[in-house]
Amino acid sequence: MKIINTPAEWLEIEKSINRKEKHQSIGLVPTMGALHKGHLSLVERAIKENDISVVSIFLNPVQFNNQNDLKTYPKTWEEDCALLEKTGVDYLFAPTYDIMYPDDYHYKLSEDSFSKTLCGASRPGHFDGVLTVVMKLFQIFLPEKAYFGEKDFQQYKLLDGMAKAFFLRTEVIPCPIVREENGLAFSSRNKRLSPAGLAKAPCLHKALASGKSVDEIKAQLEADGFMIDYVTEVGNRLYAAASIEDVRLIDNVER
Numbered sequence: 001m002k003i004i005n006t007p008a009e010w011l012e013i014e015k016s017i018n019r020k021e022k023h024q025s026i027g028l029v030p031t032m033g034a035l036h037k038g039h040l041s042l043v044e045r046a047i048k049e050n051d052i053s054v055v056s057i058f059l060n061p062v063q064f065n066n067q068n069d070l071k072t073y074p075k076t077w078e079e080d081c082a083l084l085e086k087t088g089v090d091y092l093f094a095p096t097y098d099i100m101y102p103d104d105y106h107y108k109l110s111e112d113s114f115s116k117t118l119c120g121a122s123r124p125g126h127f128d129g130v131l132t133v134v135m136k137l138f139q140i141f142l143p144e145k146a147y148f149g150e151k152d153f154q155q156y157k158l159l160d161g162m163a164k165a166f167f168l169r170t171e172v173i174p175c176p177i178v179r180e181e182n183g184l185a186f187s188s189r190n191k192r193l194s195p196a197g198l199a200k201a202p203c204l205h206k207a208l209a210s211g212k213s214v215d216e217i218k219a220q221l222e223a224d225g226f227m228i229d230y231v232t233e234v235g236n237r238l239y240a241a242a243s244i245e246d247v248r249l250i251d252n253v254e255r
């Protein structure tokens, strides 16, 4: 695995491996680090389905509306590198803020409908930050395919919409949620939970998968000690965000 830090480095590599002449496909997996089995499932797919695989680790500050959330976001660089080495991924892109935002975020992308609902309603500017950083990554690597987890289903839908709206040549591929045996979706933020919080956290998925009404699910989550942000049905999907020990967890199920 080769670690690169700037778009310029990638352009040099792209030339030296004759990527364009050889028509080699690129699979990209954008992440914010603190890697777990959910991330690794995306990486394995990118490796399997492409000639060249790229993972990015960039804790994107502009998508955090809450500075404390950014400050306390788990950072596990050494472990992340060791995990990625084992997967056989070709490149790890790890830029700084100044490299990703030479414009200091004066240019940004936004969507003005779905992004204002669910997570966007309580996290103003969050999806502007997500769309903008992913557009930058797509422009740098021009990947044929990019892999995103259905754990962040709203994010996946918005990125897929962005790719189509701007005629991007990148296919946005949804990947199934990877869960612990107890149903808890793997998440970097789980690392911030105490053992007691970790014991409570699976109740989120259990409630969503119970088949009960939205009101009953909310009552159950409150009884379980969650601070609810939302539980909302959109189409055939039930979405929820709720905090435990001040750690915001999200999940969704089809129904």
Ligand code: AMP
Pocket: 030, 031, 032, 033, 037, 038, 039, 041, 042, 147, 148, 149, 150, 151, 152, 175, 176, 177, 178, 179, 185, 186, 187, 188
């Ligand atoms: P993050 O580092 O949280 O930005 O996540 C990077 C990518 O991994 C996103 O596309 C997430 O949806 C995906 N992801 C995170 N957790 C999971 C999970 N438990 N199962 C599947 N994909 C996941």
